[in-house]
Amino acid sequence: MIKNLFGLTLEQLQSEMQSIGQKKFRAGQIAAWIYQRGVHSFDGMNDLSKELRARLSEMYSIEPARLITQLNSPSTTKFLLELNGARVECVLMRHDYGNSVCISSQVGCAMGCAFCASTLNGCQRNLTAVEMLAQVVFINDRLRAESQKVDSIVVMGTGEPLQNFDNLIGFLKMIHEPYTLGMSYRRIVVSTCGIVPNIDRLAASDIPITLSISLHAPTDELRSQLMPINRTFDIKTVVEAGGRYADRTGRRVTYEYILIDGVNDSTEHARQLATLLKNQLANVNLIPINPVEGKSFRRPSKERIKDFVTVLESRGLGSTVRKEFGAEIDAACGQLRNRDLSAKVMK
């Protein structure tokens, strides 16, 4: 049986090398080729002897993510990748402050948010830690060709990362390792719809990432309509958990708030939001909605967005309006994958 070495930890690679009578340090050389140099054939590993390369090729393979489709706009590239038979999306966003990658944590999503394309076909399965890693390594390999790299990661693609907690933690630890990308935890954002017990577990894990909570409405009535999870963990419970996270980690929590025309974007909603987050170590990321096919939600006008921001400002709540990224290439979560799914059904 040919064994895939992609995704093995350094320790696992070390015992693999020892099991075939090699020195432990070979593992470090191989890990560097796989994770830091994008070399996925043993032939290219020119600091290993020819004999060893031939032997490794017989016994092992290196199987990173496979590219299915890619969509480009000037600032954004969206990739549909295949990972062990599952198709997932990840996105490269080129900001003036660096390259950010948005990865998926599940194949589909079970959360049922009314405005989101990722959840339309439910959740097929969790992604493993290695499958999350593979998305980042894939994009980092692409960037290397331009002498660039991944500078930050947002776990904000398809799926609910806190419903896949152990794999998420495994991924965070692995991407932080010096033999992979050595990514600083402070350059990673994890976004959740508010799975409260796991927000507390994340705080207790002492992995200092930035937590982002998808709020999207300031009242339980409205939030329950938009996000079914609110019937399990209501707004007060979620914001309290955000407060505990900030207290424990000293890190400011971001609240994401999609702006949907005529639904949650009035100045009254802004006042309610400011009251809710008063005295919290928090800021708000306002996201004019990316319209999703088959849903009637629209983006508010610039004036309405400005009025919303003005109310938050006047109440001392910091906010940013997310720059539009990739709406023209279906960058709203899950849209590329859905298109791929429906194309398969039509075939």
Ligand code: SAH
């Ligand atoms: N399940 C996690 C992470 C994935 S969603 C969460 O809920 O946070 C990542 C972010 O994209 C969330 O804030 C989500 O609400 C938002 N999002 C989903 N659909 C969107 C759309 N059509 N337009 C803009 N943002 C959207």
